[in-house]
Amino acid sequence: MTSPRSQVLLSTCFVSSFTSKVLTPKYLSSTIPCPSSARMSVPAVTFVTGNKNKLREVSQILNADSSQTPFTITSQKVDLPELQGDPDDIVREKCRIAVGERSRALTLVEDTCLCFNALKGLPGPYIKWFWDRLGHDGLNQMLAGFDDKSAYALCTFAYSSGKAGTEPIVFSGATEGKIVPPRHSPNGKAFGWDPIFEPAGFDQTFAEMDKETKNSISHRFKALAKVREHLTKEFSD
Numbered sequence: 326m327t328s329p330r331s332q333v334l335l336s337t338c339f340v341s342s343f344t345s346k347v348l349t350p351k352y353l354s355s356t357i358p359c360p361s362s363a364r365m366s367v368p369a370v371t372f373v374t375g376n377k378n379k380l381r382e383v384s385q386i387l388n389a390d391s392s393q394t395p396f397t398i399t400s401q402k403v404d405l406p407e408l409q410g411d412p413d414d415i416v417r418e419k420c421r422i423a424v425g426e427r428s429r430a431l432t433l434v435e436d437t438c439l440c441f442n443a444l445k446g447l448p449g450p451y452i453k454w455f456w457d458r459l460g461h462d463g464l465n466q467m468l469a470g471f472d473d474k475s476a477y478a479l480c481t482f483a484y485s486s487g488k489a490g491t492e493p494i495v496f497s498g499a500t501e502g503k504i505v506p507p508r509h510s511p512n513g514k515a516f517g518w519d520p521i522f523e524p525a526g527f528d529q530t531f532a533e534m535d536k537e538t539k540n541s542i543s544h545r546f547k548a549l550a551k552v553r554e555h556l557t558k559e560f561s562d
């Protein structure tokens with residue numbers, strides 16, 4: 326391909342993490358920008374997630390700059406397990422499972438942690454269960470006995486080319502902040518623990534910010550910048 330605006334297709338595969346929550350298959354279309362100077366072939370990359378908010382943010386982040394070459398995103402849901410351990414190991418294994426389940430050549434998955442420094446990084450990858458059981462007030466209560474309310478949001482993507490003998494490649498992004506009593510935006514429903522995470526240097530929680538601001542400083546934005554850089558290099562002539 327010689328066109329600077331040639332496209333890379335990203336299929337987004339929705340994965341239901343809870344077998345009890347059967348999610349309706351959904352297909353989305355979006356575009357993912359990369360540097361307009363890049364010359365790329367047209368591979369299909371499947372982004373596997375069961376989380377519609379992640380998918381929405383990934384789409385928004387990758388479409389934020391219209392001056393860059395668009396990538397196309399579609400989505401579909403299937404089932405994948407929740408895993409335990411180190412975030413990089415979790416996301417690598419998630420990626421291997423996703424590749425196997427979907428038989429897709431190019432696969433992208435993501436895992437998100439919320440880490441409290443006073444608790445040496447916990448809940449970390451287990452935030453999904455802590456948030457589900459304890460909610461915003463319970464997560465605040467976990468830090469009640471500590472002066473240190475600092476925390477960081479960590480987003481880790483794993484990408485696999487699907488080639489035999491290759492291992493998933495990991496890309497991480499972290500945003501520092503602190504845990505605060507919940508503060509919501511008056512508009513719309515908040516994403517998960519966004520109302521209790523106030524990023525450093527801001528006086529708003531992720532939930533109070535407009536989406537453009539969150540998407541320009543978030544853990545997901547920082548990790549996706551590395552994914553995009555890698556894909557651009559991999560598929561440039």
Ligand SMILES: O=c1[nH]c(=O)c2ncn([C@@H]3O[C@H](COP(=O)(O)OP(=O)(O)OP(=O)(O)O)[C@@H](O)[C@H]3O)c2[nH]1
Pocket residue numbers: 340341342373374375376379407435436437438452453454456516517518519520545
């Ligand atoms: O307030 C939030 N702001 C965010 O930016 C954010 N990113 C993820 N999360 C939540 O943190 C847990 C991660 O678990 P997680 O990575 O396993 O995700 P998931 O199971 O929902 O989807 P997936 O594993 O199918 O991709 C889940 O409860 C997610 O809803 C967020 N909450």
Ligand SMILES: [Mg+2]
Pocket residue numbers: 342406407
């Ligand atoms: Mg999950």
